[in-house]
Amino acid sequence: MTEKALRPEKPLRLGTRRSKLAMAQSGQVADAVRELTGRPVELVEITTYGDTSREHLAQMGGTGVFVTALRDALLAGEVDFAVHSLKDLPTTQPDDLTLAAVPRREDPRDVLIARDGLTFEELPAGARVGTGSPRRMAQLNAYARSHGRTIETVPIRGNIDTRIGYVSGGELDAVVLAAAGLHRIGRIGEVTEFLSVDTVLPAPGQGALAVECAAVNVDLAAVLAELDDPYTRAAVTAERSLLAALEAGCSAPVGALADLLADGQVVNEMRLRGVVGTTDGSTLVQLSTTGPVPTSHGDAIALGRELASEMLAKGAAGLMGERAL
Structure with a gap:
Protein backbone atom coordinates (compact mmCIF):
# COMPACT_ATOMS: atom_id res chain seq x y z
CA MET A 1 0.00 0.00 0.00
CA THR A 2 1.39 3.42 -0.96
CA GLU A 3 2.04 6.29 1.41
CA LYS A 4 -0.68 8.29 -0.41
CA ALA A 5 -3.22 5.54 0.18
CA LEU A 6 -2.37 5.47 3.90
CA ARG A 7 -2.64 9.27 4.31
CA PRO A 8 -6.16 10.41 5.32
CA GLU A 9 -7.87 12.79 2.92
CA LYS A 10 -7.76 16.43 3.85
CA PRO A 11 -11.11 17.62 5.22
CA LEU A 12 -13.25 19.91 3.10
CA ARG A 13 -13.71 23.25 4.85
CA LEU A 14 -17.28 24.55 4.91
CA GLY A 15 -17.65 28.26 5.73
CA THR A 16 -20.68 29.20 7.80
CA ARG A 17 -22.02 31.99 9.94
CA ARG A 18 -21.85 31.35 13.69
CA SER A 19 -25.56 31.53 14.56
CA LYS A 20 -27.39 28.44 15.78
CA LEU A 21 -29.53 28.41 12.64
CA ALA A 22 -26.57 28.83 10.27
CA MET A 23 -24.66 26.07 12.05
CA ALA A 24 -27.68 23.76 11.88
CA GLN A 25 -28.30 24.24 8.17
CA SER A 26 -24.59 24.09 7.33
CA GLY A 27 -24.36 20.90 9.37
CA GLN A 28 -27.10 19.35 7.24
CA VAL A 29 -25.20 20.23 4.06
CA ALA A 30 -21.96 18.93 5.58
CA ASP A 31 -23.62 15.58 6.30
CA ALA A 32 -24.85 15.37 2.70
CA VAL A 33 -21.38 16.19 1.32
CA ARG A 34 -19.75 13.60 3.57
CA GLU A 35 -22.19 11.00 2.25
CA LEU A 36 -21.52 12.05 -1.35
CA THR A 37 -17.74 12.16 -1.17
CA GLY A 38 -16.74 9.94 1.73
CA ARG A 39 -14.50 12.81 2.83
CA PRO A 40 -14.52 14.55 6.21
CA VAL A 41 -16.08 18.02 6.28
CA GLU A 42 -15.27 20.58 8.97
CA LEU A 43 -17.27 23.69 9.71
CA VAL A 44 -15.33 26.97 9.73
CA GLU A 45 -17.20 29.68 11.64
CA ILE A 46 -17.04 33.14 10.12
CA THR A 47 -18.45 36.35 11.59
CA THR A 48 -20.24 38.63 9.09
CA TYR A 49 -21.04 42.33 9.30
CA GLY A 50 -24.72 41.48 9.64
CA ASP A 51 -23.93 39.43 12.75
CA THR A 52 -22.04 42.19 14.55
CA SER A 53 -23.99 45.32 13.56
CA ARG A 54 -26.75 46.46 15.90
CA GLU A 55 -28.60 48.26 13.12
CA HIS A 56 -31.80 46.84 11.67
CA LEU A 57 -31.38 45.07 8.35
CA ALA A 58 -33.05 47.81 6.33
CA GLN A 59 -30.74 50.42 7.89
CA MET A 60 -27.66 48.32 7.00
CA GLY A 61 -28.76 48.26 3.40
CA GLY A 62 -29.52 44.55 3.63
CA THR A 63 -27.78 43.35 0.48
CA ASP A 80 -13.58 25.33 0.17
CA PHE A 81 -17.30 26.04 0.01
CA ALA A 82 -19.91 28.01 1.91
CA VAL A 83 -23.57 27.69 2.81
CA HIS A 84 -25.88 30.71 2.83
CA SER A 85 -29.57 31.32 3.36
CA LEU A 86 -30.40 31.98 -0.27
CA LYS A 87 -32.65 34.93 0.55
CA ASP A 88 -29.55 36.75 1.89
CA LEU A 89 -27.65 36.56 -1.41
CA PRO A 90 -27.42 39.63 -3.64
CA THR A 91 -29.24 38.96 -6.92
CA THR A 92 -26.08 39.44 -9.03
CA GLN A 93 -23.79 36.40 -8.94
CA PRO A 94 -20.05 37.25 -9.02
CA ASP A 95 -18.12 35.71 -11.93
CA ASP A 96 -15.46 34.28 -9.61
CA LEU A 97 -17.97 32.32 -7.53
CA THR A 98 -20.26 29.45 -8.53
CA LEU A 99 -23.70 28.79 -7.06
CA ALA A 100 -23.00 25.06 -7.18
CA ALA A 101 -26.22 23.81 -5.60
CA VAL A 102 -29.63 24.88 -4.39
CA PRO A 103 -30.86 21.89 -2.35
CA ARG A 104 -34.54 21.05 -2.03
CA ARG A 105 -36.37 23.87 -0.33
CA GLU A 106 -37.73 23.73 3.20
CA ASP A 107 -41.22 25.12 3.97
CA PRO A 108 -41.14 28.72 2.61
CA ARG A 109 -43.98 30.06 4.78
CA ASP A 110 -43.85 32.58 7.58
CA VAL A 111 -45.23 31.58 10.96
CA LEU A 112 -46.62 33.25 14.05
CA ILE A 113 -45.45 32.51 17.57
CA ALA A 114 -47.88 34.25 19.91
CA ARG A 115 -48.58 34.31 23.62
CA ASP A 116 -51.21 31.95 24.96
CA GLY A 117 -51.25 29.98 21.70
CA LEU A 118 -53.11 32.71 19.83
CA THR A 119 -53.55 32.87 16.06
CA PHE A 120 -53.21 36.15 14.18
CA GLU A 121 -56.97 36.68 14.09
CA GLU A 122 -57.20 36.04 17.84
CA LEU A 123 -54.65 38.73 18.75
CA PRO A 124 -56.22 41.64 20.64
CA ALA A 125 -56.64 45.09 19.10
CA GLY A 126 -53.34 46.96 19.13
CA ALA A 127 -51.31 43.78 19.62
CA ARG A 128 -47.56 44.28 19.39
CA VAL A 129 -46.14 42.00 16.69
CA GLY A 130 -42.37 41.84 16.28
CA THR A 131 -40.52 41.45 12.99
CA GLY A 132 -37.34 42.82 11.46
CA SER A 133 -38.78 42.62 7.95
CA PRO A 134 -40.44 45.52 6.10
CA ARG A 135 -41.98 42.87 3.80
CA ARG A 136 -43.74 41.23 6.73
CA MET A 137 -44.77 44.58 8.19
CA ALA A 138 -46.40 45.62 4.93
CA GLN A 139 -48.42 42.44 4.53
CA LEU A 140 -49.38 41.98 8.18
CA ASN A 141 -50.59 45.56 8.43
CA ALA A 142 -52.47 45.23 5.13
CA TYR A 143 -54.15 42.04 6.31
CA ALA A 144 -55.15 43.65 9.61
CA ARG A 145 -56.52 46.71 7.79
CA SER A 146 -58.57 44.54 5.43
CA HIS A 147 -60.25 42.95 8.44
CA GLY A 148 -60.88 46.24 10.26
CA ARG A 149 -58.25 45.54 12.91
CA THR A 150 -55.21 47.36 14.21
CA ILE A 151 -51.84 45.94 15.20
CA GLU A 152 -48.51 47.55 16.02
CA THR A 153 -45.59 46.07 14.11
CA VAL A 154 -42.43 46.43 16.17
CA PRO A 155 -38.96 46.27 14.53
CA ILE A 156 -36.75 43.69 16.22
CA ARG A 157 -33.35 42.05 15.64
CA GLY A 158 -31.60 39.04 17.04
CA ASN A 159 -31.47 35.30 16.58
CA ILE A 160 -34.48 33.00 16.83
CA ASP A 161 -34.06 32.44 20.57
CA THR A 162 -33.93 36.19 21.20
CA ARG A 163 -37.02 36.87 19.10
CA ILE A 164 -39.12 34.14 20.70
CA GLY A 165 -37.91 35.46 24.07
CA TYR A 166 -39.69 38.75 23.41
CA VAL A 167 -42.96 36.81 23.51
CA SER A 168 -42.18 34.51 26.43
CA GLY A 169 -40.87 37.53 28.36
CA GLY A 170 -44.06 39.50 27.78
CA GLU A 171 -42.52 42.36 25.76
CA LEU A 172 -44.47 41.43 22.61
CA ASP A 173 -47.72 39.65 21.92
CA ALA A 174 -46.27 37.77 18.96
CA VAL A 175 -43.35 37.50 16.54
CA VAL A 176 -43.30 36.41 12.92
CA LEU A 177 -40.47 34.12 11.78
CA ALA A 178 -39.63 31.81 8.89
CA ALA A 179 -40.90 28.26 9.22
CA ALA A 180 -37.71 26.89 7.62
CA GLY A 181 -35.44 28.18 10.36
CA LEU A 182 -37.63 26.76 13.11
CA HIS A 183 -37.71 23.38 11.35
CA ARG A 184 -33.93 23.36 11.09
CA ILE A 185 -33.29 24.07 14.78
CA GLY A 186 -36.10 21.84 16.03
CA ARG A 187 -38.47 24.50 17.38
CA ILE A 188 -41.34 24.20 14.92
CA GLY A 189 -43.55 22.87 17.71
CA GLU A 190 -43.73 26.38 19.21
CA VAL A 191 -45.57 27.79 16.19
CA THR A 192 -49.10 28.95 16.97
CA GLU A 193 -50.07 29.55 13.31
CA PHE A 194 -48.63 28.88 9.87
CA LEU A 201 -45.87 36.00 0.71
CA PRO A 202 -42.37 34.97 1.81
CA ALA A 203 -39.12 36.68 0.87
CA PRO A 204 -37.69 35.65 -2.51
CA GLY A 205 -35.72 32.46 -1.92
CA ASN A 217 -12.78 24.80 -8.19
CA VAL A 218 -14.65 22.99 -10.97
CA ASP A 219 -14.21 19.49 -9.53
CA LEU A 220 -15.75 20.46 -6.21
CA ALA A 221 -18.54 22.36 -7.98
CA ALA A 222 -19.38 19.21 -9.94
CA VAL A 223 -19.62 17.19 -6.73
CA LEU A 224 -21.73 19.81 -4.93
CA ALA A 225 -24.07 19.94 -7.95
CA GLU A 226 -25.32 16.50 -6.86
CA LEU A 227 -27.17 18.32 -4.05
CA ASP A 228 -29.06 20.56 -6.48
CA ASP A 229 -32.85 20.33 -6.79
CA PRO A 230 -33.85 21.60 -10.26
CA TYR A 231 -37.40 22.60 -9.30
CA THR A 232 -36.18 24.58 -6.29
CA ARG A 233 -33.51 26.27 -8.40
CA ALA A 234 -36.06 27.22 -11.08
CA ALA A 235 -38.46 28.62 -8.47
CA VAL A 236 -35.92 30.71 -6.60
CA THR A 237 -34.38 31.92 -9.86
CA ALA A 238 -37.78 33.28 -10.92
CA GLU A 239 -38.32 34.89 -7.52
CA ARG A 240 -34.88 36.51 -7.47
CA SER A 241 -35.28 37.66 -11.07
CA LEU A 242 -38.42 39.50 -9.96
CA LEU A 243 -36.48 41.10 -7.10
CA ALA A 244 -33.63 42.11 -9.41
CA ALA A 245 -35.94 43.57 -12.04
CA LEU A 246 -37.65 45.64 -9.34
CA GLU A 247 -34.13 46.88 -8.46
CA ALA A 248 -34.82 45.98 -4.84
CA GLY A 249 -32.52 44.51 -2.22
CA CYS A 250 -33.27 41.78 0.30
CA SER A 251 -34.42 44.36 2.87
CA ALA A 252 -37.08 45.86 0.56
CA PRO A 253 -40.77 45.13 1.26
CA VAL A 254 -40.97 42.59 -1.59
CA GLY A 255 -42.51 39.14 -1.28
CA ARG A 271 -47.04 30.21 -10.93
CA LEU A 272 -45.10 33.22 -9.68
CA ASP A 299 -36.80 30.81 -18.84
CA ALA A 300 -36.96 31.28 -15.05
CA ILE A 301 -35.41 34.74 -15.32
CA ALA A 302 -37.92 35.72 -18.02
CA LEU A 303 -40.84 34.70 -15.79
CA GLY A 304 -39.60 36.95 -12.99
CA ARG A 305 -38.96 39.88 -15.30
CA GLU A 306 -42.42 39.56 -16.83
CA LEU A 307 -44.13 39.85 -13.46
CA ALA A 308 -41.83 42.65 -12.32
CA SER A 309 -42.73 44.64 -15.43
CA GLU A 310 -46.43 44.31 -14.62
CA MET A 311 -45.85 45.32 -11.00
CA LEU A 312 -43.79 48.36 -11.99
CA ALA A 313 -46.59 49.41 -14.33
CA LYS A 314 -48.93 49.30 -11.30
CA GLY A 315 -46.68 51.61 -9.26
CA ALA A 316 -44.46 49.16 -7.36
CA ALA A 317 -41.34 51.35 -7.59
CA GLY A 318 -42.94 54.16 -5.62
CA LEU A 319 -43.94 51.81 -2.81
CA MET A 320 -40.41 50.44 -2.37
CA GLY A 321 -39.21 53.95 -1.67
CA GLU A 322 -41.40 54.02 1.45
CA ARG A 323 -39.79 51.17 3.34
CA ALA A 324 -38.11 52.95 6.20
CA LEU A 325 -38.64 51.47 9.62
Missing part, protein backbone atom coordinates in the same frame (compact mmCIF):
# COMPACT_ATOMS: atom_id res chain seq x y z
CA GLY A 64 -24.79 41.13 1.17
CA VAL A 65 -24.35 41.94 4.85
CA PHE A 66 -24.54 38.26 5.84
CA VAL A 67 -22.57 36.86 2.90
CA THR A 68 -19.63 39.16 2.07
CA ALA A 69 -17.27 37.78 4.72
CA LEU A 70 -18.06 34.20 3.66
CA ARG A 71 -17.39 35.06 0.03
CA ASP A 72 -14.12 36.78 0.95
CA ALA A 73 -13.05 33.61 2.76
CA LEU A 74 -13.88 31.53 -0.32
CA LEU A 75 -11.85 33.74 -2.62
CA ALA A 76 -8.94 33.81 -0.16
CA GLY A 77 -8.88 30.01 -0.07
CA GLU A 78 -9.67 29.93 3.66
CA VAL A 79 -12.69 27.67 3.04
CA LEU A 195 -49.42 32.00 7.87
CA SER A 196 -50.96 31.27 4.49
CA VAL A 197 -49.00 32.53 1.51
CA ASP A 198 -52.30 34.10 0.42
CA THR A 199 -51.89 36.38 3.46
CA VAL A 200 -48.11 36.81 3.66
CA GLN A 206 -37.02 31.96 1.62
CA GLY A 207 -36.56 28.42 2.88
CA ALA A 208 -33.83 27.62 0.34
CA LEU A 209 -30.09 27.27 0.88
CA ALA A 210 -27.26 28.28 -1.45
CA VAL A 211 -24.09 26.20 -1.66
CA GLU A 212 -21.30 28.27 -3.18
CA CYS A 213 -17.67 27.66 -4.13
CA ALA A 214 -14.92 29.38 -6.09
CA ALA A 215 -15.48 29.20 -9.85
CA VAL A 216 -11.97 27.81 -10.38
CA ALA A 256 -42.39 36.47 -3.97
CA LEU A 257 -43.15 32.79 -4.33
CA ALA A 258 -42.95 30.48 -7.33
CA ASP A 259 -44.75 27.18 -7.03
CA LEU A 260 -45.45 24.29 -9.36
CA LEU A 261 -48.93 23.55 -10.63
CA ALA A 262 -49.90 20.00 -11.53
CA ASP A 263 -52.55 18.55 -13.84
CA GLY A 264 -53.16 15.25 -12.16
CA GLN A 265 -49.74 13.66 -11.72
CA VAL A 266 -48.06 15.88 -14.30
CA VAL A 267 -46.33 19.09 -13.25
CA ASN A 268 -46.82 21.40 -16.22
CA GLU A 269 -46.87 25.02 -15.03
CA MET A 270 -45.15 27.40 -12.63
CA ARG A 273 -46.71 35.59 -7.20
CA GLY A 274 -45.23 38.90 -6.10
CA VAL A 275 -46.13 41.70 -3.70
CA VAL A 276 -44.71 45.12 -2.86
CA GLY A 277 -46.20 47.39 -0.24
CA THR A 278 -45.74 50.28 2.13
CA THR A 279 -44.81 49.13 5.62
CA ASP A 280 -48.00 50.58 7.12
CA GLY A 281 -50.02 48.30 4.85
CA SER A 282 -51.98 51.14 3.30
CA THR A 283 -51.01 50.22 -0.26
CA LEU A 284 -50.04 46.91 -1.83
CA VAL A 285 -49.31 45.90 -5.40
CA GLN A 286 -49.90 42.16 -5.60
CA LEU A 287 -49.91 40.27 -8.91
CA SER A 288 -49.21 36.82 -10.31
CA THR A 289 -48.30 35.19 -13.59
CA THR A 290 -48.27 31.60 -14.78
CA GLY A 291 -46.16 29.95 -17.44
CA PRO A 292 -44.63 26.63 -18.47
CA VAL A 293 -42.22 25.07 -15.98
CA PRO A 294 -38.86 26.71 -16.82
CA THR A 295 -36.50 24.35 -18.59
CA SER A 296 -33.56 26.72 -18.49
CA HIS A 297 -32.09 29.46 -16.32
CA GLY A 298 -33.18 31.98 -18.93
Whole structure:
Protein backbone atom coordinates (compact mmCIF):
# COMPACT_ATOMS: atom_id res chain seq x y z
CA MET A 1 0.00 0.00 0.00
CA THR A 2 1.39 3.42 -0.96
CA GLU A 3 2.04 6.29 1.41
CA LYS A 4 -0.68 8.29 -0.41
CA ALA A 5 -3.22 5.54 0.18
CA LEU A 6 -2.37 5.47 3.90
CA ARG A 7 -2.64 9.27 4.31
CA PRO A 8 -6.16 10.41 5.32
CA GLU A 9 -7.87 12.79 2.92
CA LYS A 10 -7.76 16.43 3.85
CA PRO A 11 -11.11 17.62 5.22
CA LEU A 12 -13.25 19.91 3.10
CA ARG A 13 -13.71 23.25 4.85
CA LEU A 14 -17.28 24.55 4.91
CA GLY A 15 -17.65 28.26 5.73
CA THR A 16 -20.68 29.20 7.80
CA ARG A 17 -22.02 31.99 9.94
CA ARG A 18 -21.85 31.35 13.69
CA SER A 19 -25.56 31.53 14.56
CA LYS A 20 -27.39 28.44 15.78
CA LEU A 21 -29.53 28.41 12.64
CA ALA A 22 -26.57 28.83 10.27
CA MET A 23 -24.66 26.07 12.05
CA ALA A 24 -27.68 23.76 11.88
CA GLN A 25 -28.30 24.24 8.17
CA SER A 26 -24.59 24.09 7.33
CA GLY A 27 -24.36 20.90 9.37
CA GLN A 28 -27.10 19.35 7.24
CA VAL A 29 -25.20 20.23 4.06
CA ALA A 30 -21.96 18.93 5.58
CA ASP A 31 -23.62 15.58 6.30
CA ALA A 32 -24.85 15.37 2.70
CA VAL A 33 -21.38 16.19 1.32
CA ARG A 34 -19.75 13.60 3.57
CA GLU A 35 -22.19 11.00 2.25
CA LEU A 36 -21.52 12.05 -1.35
CA THR A 37 -17.74 12.16 -1.17
CA GLY A 38 -16.74 9.94 1.73
CA ARG A 39 -14.50 12.81 2.83
CA PRO A 40 -14.52 14.55 6.21
CA VAL A 41 -16.08 18.02 6.28
CA GLU A 42 -15.27 20.58 8.97
CA LEU A 43 -17.27 23.69 9.71
CA VAL A 44 -15.33 26.97 9.73
CA GLU A 45 -17.20 29.68 11.64
CA ILE A 46 -17.04 33.14 10.12
CA THR A 47 -18.45 36.35 11.59
CA THR A 48 -20.24 38.63 9.09
CA TYR A 49 -21.04 42.33 9.30
CA GLY A 50 -24.72 41.48 9.64
CA ASP A 51 -23.93 39.43 12.75
CA THR A 52 -22.04 42.19 14.55
CA SER A 53 -23.99 45.32 13.56
CA ARG A 54 -26.75 46.46 15.90
CA GLU A 55 -28.60 48.26 13.12
CA HIS A 56 -31.80 46.84 11.67
CA LEU A 57 -31.38 45.07 8.35
CA ALA A 58 -33.05 47.81 6.33
CA GLN A 59 -30.74 50.42 7.89
CA MET A 60 -27.66 48.32 7.00
CA GLY A 61 -28.76 48.26 3.40
CA GLY A 62 -29.52 44.55 3.63
CA THR A 63 -27.78 43.35 0.48
CA GLY A 64 -24.79 41.13 1.17
CA VAL A 65 -24.35 41.94 4.85
CA PHE A 66 -24.54 38.26 5.84
CA VAL A 67 -22.57 36.86 2.90
CA THR A 68 -19.63 39.16 2.07
CA ALA A 69 -17.27 37.78 4.72
CA LEU A 70 -18.06 34.20 3.66
CA ARG A 71 -17.39 35.06 0.03
CA ASP A 72 -14.12 36.78 0.95
CA ALA A 73 -13.05 33.61 2.76
CA LEU A 74 -13.88 31.53 -0.32
CA LEU A 75 -11.85 33.74 -2.62
CA ALA A 76 -8.94 33.81 -0.16
CA GLY A 77 -8.88 30.01 -0.07
CA GLU A 78 -9.67 29.93 3.66
CA VAL A 79 -12.69 27.67 3.04
CA ASP A 80 -13.58 25.33 0.17
CA PHE A 81 -17.30 26.04 0.01
CA ALA A 82 -19.91 28.01 1.91
CA VAL A 83 -23.57 27.69 2.81
CA HIS A 84 -25.88 30.71 2.83
CA SER A 85 -29.57 31.32 3.36
CA LEU A 86 -30.40 31.98 -0.27
CA LYS A 87 -32.65 34.93 0.55
CA ASP A 88 -29.55 36.75 1.89
CA LEU A 89 -27.65 36.56 -1.41
CA PRO A 90 -27.42 39.63 -3.64
CA THR A 91 -29.24 38.96 -6.92
CA THR A 92 -26.08 39.44 -9.03
CA GLN A 93 -23.79 36.40 -8.94
CA PRO A 94 -20.05 37.25 -9.02
CA ASP A 95 -18.12 35.71 -11.93
CA ASP A 96 -15.46 34.28 -9.61
CA LEU A 97 -17.97 32.32 -7.53
CA THR A 98 -20.26 29.45 -8.53
CA LEU A 99 -23.70 28.79 -7.06
CA ALA A 100 -23.00 25.06 -7.18
CA ALA A 101 -26.22 23.81 -5.60
CA VAL A 102 -29.63 24.88 -4.39
CA PRO A 103 -30.86 21.89 -2.35
CA ARG A 104 -34.54 21.05 -2.03
CA ARG A 105 -36.37 23.87 -0.33
CA GLU A 106 -37.73 23.73 3.20
CA ASP A 107 -41.22 25.12 3.97
CA PRO A 108 -41.14 28.72 2.61
CA ARG A 109 -43.98 30.06 4.78
CA ASP A 110 -43.85 32.58 7.58
CA VAL A 111 -45.23 31.58 10.96
CA LEU A 112 -46.62 33.25 14.05
CA ILE A 113 -45.45 32.51 17.57
CA ALA A 114 -47.88 34.25 19.91
CA ARG A 115 -48.58 34.31 23.62
CA ASP A 116 -51.21 31.95 24.96
CA GLY A 117 -51.25 29.98 21.70
CA LEU A 118 -53.11 32.71 19.83
CA THR A 119 -53.55 32.87 16.06
CA PHE A 120 -53.21 36.15 14.18
CA GLU A 121 -56.97 36.68 14.09
CA GLU A 122 -57.20 36.04 17.84
CA LEU A 123 -54.65 38.73 18.75
CA PRO A 124 -56.22 41.64 20.64
CA ALA A 125 -56.64 45.09 19.10
CA GLY A 126 -53.34 46.96 19.13
CA ALA A 127 -51.31 43.78 19.62
CA ARG A 128 -47.56 44.28 19.39
CA VAL A 129 -46.14 42.00 16.69
CA GLY A 130 -42.37 41.84 16.28
CA THR A 131 -40.52 41.45 12.99
CA GLY A 132 -37.34 42.82 11.46
CA SER A 133 -38.78 42.62 7.95
CA PRO A 134 -40.44 45.52 6.10
CA ARG A 135 -41.98 42.87 3.80
CA ARG A 136 -43.74 41.23 6.73
CA MET A 137 -44.77 44.58 8.19
CA ALA A 138 -46.40 45.62 4.93
CA GLN A 139 -48.42 42.44 4.53
CA LEU A 140 -49.38 41.98 8.18
CA ASN A 141 -50.59 45.56 8.43
CA ALA A 142 -52.47 45.23 5.13
CA TYR A 143 -54.15 42.04 6.31
CA ALA A 144 -55.15 43.65 9.61
CA ARG A 145 -56.52 46.71 7.79
CA SER A 146 -58.57 44.54 5.43
CA HIS A 147 -60.25 42.95 8.44
CA GLY A 148 -60.88 46.24 10.26
CA ARG A 149 -58.25 45.54 12.91
CA THR A 150 -55.21 47.36 14.21
CA ILE A 151 -51.84 45.94 15.20
CA GLU A 152 -48.51 47.55 16.02
CA THR A 153 -45.59 46.07 14.11
CA VAL A 154 -42.43 46.43 16.17
CA PRO A 155 -38.96 46.27 14.53
CA ILE A 156 -36.75 43.69 16.22
CA ARG A 157 -33.35 42.05 15.64
CA GLY A 158 -31.60 39.04 17.04
CA ASN A 159 -31.47 35.30 16.58
CA ILE A 160 -34.48 33.00 16.83
CA ASP A 161 -34.06 32.44 20.57
CA THR A 162 -33.93 36.19 21.20
CA ARG A 163 -37.02 36.87 19.10
CA ILE A 164 -39.12 34.14 20.70
CA GLY A 165 -37.91 35.46 24.07
CA TYR A 166 -39.69 38.75 23.41
CA VAL A 167 -42.96 36.81 23.51
CA SER A 168 -42.18 34.51 26.43
CA GLY A 169 -40.87 37.53 28.36
CA GLY A 170 -44.06 39.50 27.78
CA GLU A 171 -42.52 42.36 25.76
CA LEU A 172 -44.47 41.43 22.61
CA ASP A 173 -47.72 39.65 21.92
CA ALA A 174 -46.27 37.77 18.96
CA VAL A 175 -43.35 37.50 16.54
CA VAL A 176 -43.30 36.41 12.92
CA LEU A 177 -40.47 34.12 11.78
CA ALA A 178 -39.63 31.81 8.89
CA ALA A 179 -40.90 28.26 9.22
CA ALA A 180 -37.71 26.89 7.62
CA GLY A 181 -35.44 28.18 10.36
CA LEU A 182 -37.63 26.76 13.11
CA HIS A 183 -37.71 23.38 11.35
CA ARG A 184 -33.93 23.36 11.09
CA ILE A 185 -33.29 24.07 14.78
CA GLY A 186 -36.10 21.84 16.03
CA ARG A 187 -38.47 24.50 17.38
CA ILE A 188 -41.34 24.20 14.92
CA GLY A 189 -43.55 22.87 17.71
CA GLU A 190 -43.73 26.38 19.21
CA VAL A 191 -45.57 27.79 16.19
CA THR A 192 -49.10 28.95 16.97
CA GLU A 193 -50.07 29.55 13.31
CA PHE A 194 -48.63 28.88 9.87
CA LEU A 195 -49.42 32.00 7.87
CA SER A 196 -50.96 31.27 4.49
CA VAL A 197 -49.00 32.53 1.51
CA ASP A 198 -52.30 34.10 0.42
CA THR A 199 -51.89 36.38 3.46
CA VAL A 200 -48.11 36.81 3.66
CA LEU A 201 -45.87 36.00 0.71
CA PRO A 202 -42.37 34.97 1.81
CA ALA A 203 -39.12 36.68 0.87
CA PRO A 204 -37.69 35.65 -2.51
CA GLY A 205 -35.72 32.46 -1.92
CA GLN A 206 -37.02 31.96 1.62
CA GLY A 207 -36.56 28.42 2.88
CA ALA A 208 -33.83 27.62 0.34
CA LEU A 209 -30.09 27.27 0.88
CA ALA A 210 -27.26 28.28 -1.45
CA VAL A 211 -24.09 26.20 -1.66
CA GLU A 212 -21.30 28.27 -3.18
CA CYS A 213 -17.67 27.66 -4.13
CA ALA A 214 -14.92 29.38 -6.09
CA ALA A 215 -15.48 29.20 -9.85
CA VAL A 216 -11.97 27.81 -10.38
CA ASN A 217 -12.78 24.80 -8.19
CA VAL A 218 -14.65 22.99 -10.97
CA ASP A 219 -14.21 19.49 -9.53
CA LEU A 220 -15.75 20.46 -6.21
CA ALA A 221 -18.54 22.36 -7.98
CA ALA A 222 -19.38 19.21 -9.94
CA VAL A 223 -19.62 17.19 -6.73
CA LEU A 224 -21.73 19.81 -4.93
CA ALA A 225 -24.07 19.94 -7.95
CA GLU A 226 -25.32 16.50 -6.86
CA LEU A 227 -27.17 18.32 -4.05
CA ASP A 228 -29.06 20.56 -6.48
CA ASP A 229 -32.85 20.33 -6.79
CA PRO A 230 -33.85 21.60 -10.26
CA TYR A 231 -37.40 22.60 -9.30
CA THR A 232 -36.18 24.58 -6.29
CA ARG A 233 -33.51 26.27 -8.40
CA ALA A 234 -36.06 27.22 -11.08
CA ALA A 235 -38.46 28.62 -8.47
CA VAL A 236 -35.92 30.71 -6.60
CA THR A 237 -34.38 31.92 -9.86
CA ALA A 238 -37.78 33.28 -10.92
CA GLU A 239 -38.32 34.89 -7.52
CA ARG A 240 -34.88 36.51 -7.47
CA SER A 241 -35.28 37.66 -11.07
CA LEU A 242 -38.42 39.50 -9.96
CA LEU A 243 -36.48 41.10 -7.10
CA ALA A 244 -33.63 42.11 -9.41
CA ALA A 245 -35.94 43.57 -12.04
CA LEU A 246 -37.65 45.64 -9.34
CA GLU A 247 -34.13 46.88 -8.46
CA ALA A 248 -34.82 45.98 -4.84
CA GLY A 249 -32.52 44.51 -2.22
CA CYS A 250 -33.27 41.78 0.30
CA SER A 251 -34.42 44.36 2.87
CA ALA A 252 -37.08 45.86 0.56
CA PRO A 253 -40.77 45.13 1.26
CA VAL A 254 -40.97 42.59 -1.59
CA GLY A 255 -42.51 39.14 -1.28
CA ALA A 256 -42.39 36.47 -3.97
CA LEU A 257 -43.15 32.79 -4.33
CA ALA A 258 -42.95 30.48 -7.33
CA ASP A 259 -44.75 27.18 -7.03
CA LEU A 260 -45.45 24.29 -9.36
CA LEU A 261 -48.93 23.55 -10.63
CA ALA A 262 -49.90 20.00 -11.53
CA ASP A 263 -52.55 18.55 -13.84
CA GLY A 264 -53.16 15.25 -12.16
CA GLN A 265 -49.74 13.66 -11.72
CA VAL A 266 -48.06 15.88 -14.30
CA VAL A 267 -46.33 19.09 -13.25
CA ASN A 268 -46.82 21.40 -16.22
CA GLU A 269 -46.87 25.02 -15.03
CA MET A 270 -45.15 27.40 -12.63
CA ARG A 271 -47.04 30.21 -10.93
CA LEU A 272 -45.10 33.22 -9.68
CA ARG A 273 -46.71 35.59 -7.20
CA GLY A 274 -45.23 38.90 -6.10
CA VAL A 275 -46.13 41.70 -3.70
CA VAL A 276 -44.71 45.12 -2.86
CA GLY A 277 -46.20 47.39 -0.24
CA THR A 278 -45.74 50.28 2.13
CA THR A 279 -44.81 49.13 5.62
CA ASP A 280 -48.00 50.58 7.12
CA GLY A 281 -50.02 48.30 4.85
CA SER A 282 -51.98 51.14 3.30
CA THR A 283 -51.01 50.22 -0.26
CA LEU A 284 -50.04 46.91 -1.83
CA VAL A 285 -49.31 45.90 -5.40
CA GLN A 286 -49.90 42.16 -5.60
CA LEU A 287 -49.91 40.27 -8.91
CA SER A 288 -49.21 36.82 -10.31
CA THR A 289 -48.30 35.19 -13.59
CA THR A 290 -48.27 31.60 -14.78
CA GLY A 291 -46.16 29.95 -17.44
CA PRO A 292 -44.63 26.63 -18.47
CA VAL A 293 -42.22 25.07 -15.98
CA PRO A 294 -38.86 26.71 -16.82
CA THR A 295 -36.50 24.35 -18.59
CA SER A 296 -33.56 26.72 -18.49
CA HIS A 297 -32.09 29.46 -16.32
CA GLY A 298 -33.18 31.98 -18.93
CA ASP A 299 -36.80 30.81 -18.84
CA ALA A 300 -36.96 31.28 -15.05
CA ILE A 301 -35.41 34.74 -15.32
CA ALA A 302 -37.92 35.72 -18.02
CA LEU A 303 -40.84 34.70 -15.79
CA GLY A 304 -39.60 36.95 -12.99
CA ARG A 305 -38.96 39.88 -15.30
CA GLU A 306 -42.42 39.56 -16.83
CA LEU A 307 -44.13 39.85 -13.46
CA ALA A 308 -41.83 42.65 -12.32
CA SER A 309 -42.73 44.64 -15.43
CA GLU A 310 -46.43 44.31 -14.62
CA MET A 311 -45.85 45.32 -11.00
CA LEU A 312 -43.79 48.36 -11.99
CA ALA A 313 -46.59 49.41 -14.33
CA LYS A 314 -48.93 49.30 -11.30
CA GLY A 315 -46.68 51.61 -9.26
CA ALA A 316 -44.46 49.16 -7.36
CA ALA A 317 -41.34 51.35 -7.59
CA GLY A 318 -42.94 54.16 -5.62
CA LEU A 319 -43.94 51.81 -2.81
CA MET A 320 -40.41 50.44 -2.37
CA GLY A 321 -39.21 53.95 -1.67
CA GLU A 322 -41.40 54.02 1.45
CA ARG A 323 -39.79 51.17 3.34
CA ALA A 324 -38.11 52.95 6.20
CA LEU A 325 -38.64 51.47 9.62
